[in-house]
Amino acid sequence: MYFPISIVTALLFALGSAAVVAGDGGGFNPSISLILDGRFTSYDNGTDYELPGFMLGGEAGRGEEGFHLGHNELAISANVDDMFYGKLTAVVADHEGDTEVELEEAFIETLALGHGLAVKGGRFFSGIGYLNQQHPHAWDFSDAPLIYRGLFGDQLRDDGLQISWVAPTEHYLKLGGEMTRGERFPAGGASHDGKGAGSLFIKIGGDIGESQAWQIGLSHWQADIEDRTSGGHHHDDGTAEIPTYNGDSQISGVDFVWKWAPAGNASERNLKLQAEYFIRDEEGTVVMDDGSETPEMSTYDGEQKGWYLQTVYQFMPRWRVGLRYDRLESDNRGSDEEVLSEAGLDDEGHTPERLTLMSDYAHSEYSRLRLQFAKDDSNEDRDHILTLQYLMSLGPHGAHRF
Amino acid sequence: MKRTYSLVLFLIGMGLTQASVAKLNIFACEPEWASLVQALGGSQVTTTVATTAHQDPHRIEPRPSLIAKVRRADLLVCSGAELEIGWLPMLQRQAGNRKVLPGRVGYFETAQQVERLGIPEKLDRSMGDVHASGNPHVHLDPHRLLKIASALSERLITLDPSNTAHYRSRFDDFTSRWQQAVQQWQRIAEPLKGARVVVHHQDWDYLFDWLQIVKAGSLEPKPGLPTSAGHLAKLRQALKEEPAVAIIYTHYQSPKAANRLSQLTGIVALELPYTVGGGEGVTDLFSLYDETLKRLLKVIP
Numbered sequence: 001m002y003f004p005i006s007i008v009t010a011l012l013f014a015l016g017s018a019a020v021v022a023g024d025g026g027g028f029n030p031s032i033s034l035i036l037d038g039r040f041t042s043y044d045n046g047t048d049y050e051l052p053g054f055m056l057g058g059e060a061g062r063g064e065e066g067f068h069l070g071h072n073e074l075a076i077s078a079n080v081d082d083m084f085y086g087k088l089t090a091v092v093a094d095h096e097g098d099t100e101v102e103l104e105e106a107f108i109e110t111l112a113l114g115h116g117l118a119v120k121g122g123r124f125f126s127g128i129g130y131l132n133q134q135h136p137h138a139w140d141f142s143d144a145p146l147i148y149r150g151l152f153g154d155q156l157r158d159d160g161l162q163i164s165w166v167a168p169t170e171h172y173l174k175l176g177g178e179m180t181r182g183e184r185f186p187a188g189g190a191s192h193d194g195k196g197a198g199s200l201f202i203k204i205g206g207d208i209g210e211s212q213a214w215q216i217g218l219s220h221w222q223a224d225i226e227d228r229t230s231g232g233h234h235h236d237d238g239t240a241e242i243p244t245y246n247g248d249s250q251i252s253g254v255d256f257v258w259k260w261a262p263a264g265n266a267s268e269r270n271l272k273l274q275a276e277y278f279i280r281d282e283e284g285t286v287v288m289d290d291g292s293e294t295p296e297m298s299t300y301d302g303e304q305k306g307w308y309l310q311t312v313y314q315f316m317p318r319w320r321v322g323l324r325y326d327r328l329e330s331d332n333r334g335s336d337e338e339v340l341s342e343a344g345l346d347d348e349g350h351t352p353e354r355l356t357l358m359s360d361y362a363h364s365e366y367s368r369l370r371l372q373f374a375k376d377d378s379n380e381d382r383d384h385i386l387t388l389q390y391l392m393s394l395g396p397h398g399a400h401r402f
Numbered sequence: 403m404k405r406t407y408s409l410v411l412f413l414i415g416m417g418l419t420q421a422s423v424a425k426l427n428i429f430a431c432e433p434e435w436a437s438l439v440q441a442l443g444g445s446q447v448t449t450t451v452a453t454t455a456h457q458d459p460h461r462i463e464p465r466p467s468l469i470a471k472v473r474r475a476d477l478l479v480c481s482g483a484e485l486e487i488g489w490l491p492m493l494q495r496q497a498g499n500r501k502v503l504p505g506r507v508g509y510f511e512t513a514q515q516v517e518r519l520g521i522p523e524k525l526d527r528s529m530g531d532v533h534a535s536g537n538p539h540v541h542l543d544p545h546r547l548l549k550i551a552s553a554l555s556e557r558l559i560t561l562d563p564s565n566t567a568h569y570r571s572r573f574d575d576f577t578s579r580w581q582q583a584v585q586q587w588q589r590i591a592e593p594l595k596g597a598r599v600v601v602h603h604q605d606w607d608y609l610f611d612w613l614q615i616v617k618a619g620s621l622e623p624k625p626g627l628p629t630s631a632g633h634l635a636k637l638r639q640a641l642k643e644e645p646a647v648a649i650i651y652t653h654y655q656s657p658k659a660a661n662r663l664s665q666l667t668g669i670v671a672l673e674l675p676y677t678v679g680g681g682e683g684v685t686d687l688f689s690l691y692d693e694t695l696k697r698l699l700k701v702i703p
Contacts, residue, residue, distance in 0.1 A: 114500035166473045166498050172466030205466025213465040263456035268656050317628045399492040
């Protein structure tokens, strides 16, 4: 998963002479764009983060305290020829003192199949949900909604193939399907010979008058999971047990976004309302892997669901305020409640919720400074989280999705 | 199973595209080009327009409705020169319509048909939102507009050769009406020559180039950046030394900055239509020019 930073350095040197003029990747030189993300965070609560009822994985967590770097990423993209577009995004981050590069995206996409068809292949963010396809720097808050954190480890991405089709109709209608490897969280094990996960999604959308636009999406994801692990459970005597899941997993979701701007002119004032709901069903077994021959285990039949609702208002050029509410619920059962509890699957009679307030200032469309405050009831120990963040984008930077 | 499914979808797609062959389906990025296409294509074209006079063509959301429109278009008519770089490439990538991709016959950039002003010698983000290919707001110079009309008419013929005679006769008609109007506009606009005018954004460079109006400053400190108190103070000082006769802005820009400078300096702030639909009675390119000159001449007698 992690590659030495020298690979990217070498890549950059190779492209070093490619002085990029403001273009859209249509020239001979690829577009190189860089996102700089730095933060200061303060917490009230010193205990380890947990989300009762959810086995955490992927990027899930509340992040570091104090000054630290966020999601710094380097993207190289271009039209390969008249048929293909290619993009690679590398995230540069520190992991326990070592600077590592993670290949976040590396995909090709057809440009000219026509008839509304497009095929994407490689590693990409899944088309399910609304927020999932957006890069974290395009998010309106500095962190992912709790339901994304709980189900996807912040975001769902995988290696595979995506086919999508836009209908030639008056209203926007898009259908898509993906078949992917199923090795990354929330799948695991790359079952079925490396075709372990798949998804389907549909999106419709349109305008209401000239001031409003909307989109609704439905999505479904499923995987057969082999040995998905999540954060370890430590005993006082120093031994560790790693919760490991085997079984099937299905996630269904609905997403909604509505945008308003007076007469469709978003440059002065605009309002965005967005909500998503996901539900996951899993059936299988949980093993507390302690390296022994006879680890503890339990059957597991779980249901986890949650939603968020957020609104962001730009009340004058450069300035925005936002409010977000998150809420999760889970109902997990099994033959051995104690094992489930050790695996983090007991909701401890608690309903995780979070209220987040945000304000940001964009000096230009390439720079943003953000202040965010959250009252986080992810678990029983309430936390107050203050985040200060800068987000800058250098180099040609394409349009964001709706 | 999956393969049969996509084959079925493919055939439905084919069927629906075939059905819409009768008329050319044209997607215009801005109202001025929708108006020109309508004048040149008449009954043989169906035109949809992505933006209105109230919207900033630099900043448009790549909305689902626009993806659906690009999906069904036979021809995109856009300013180009990077005016739409923040949203059009996203629409083109998402719509899956190969006919209208850059470099194809279904993609027409008006600014590429004429010589552009303001091509920067050096590119740097610290200079603001500058366009590498020069200023894209080309439609307010009538000579350049006629050149664009000629190339656009040829493009319609390329796409729909069976109606060549129709497009030729409409172009000839447009040309003779336009040339007549230009002579009249030039006659009445005589007093504007040499007038000093402050602008909000560099929307007016081609109009000024045609009428020999002098740009006395810009409310935006750098192209695309909102104005600031400090910048207004600087402008006020400069205008004290060399006064101007008007501060112009258009519908999609907030009048606040222009009014503030007007208060500071006593120079009149004037809203101009900029594009078709930007004022009462501005329903086509002819009335756009008529109204623009009428309003300018009101403050610059």
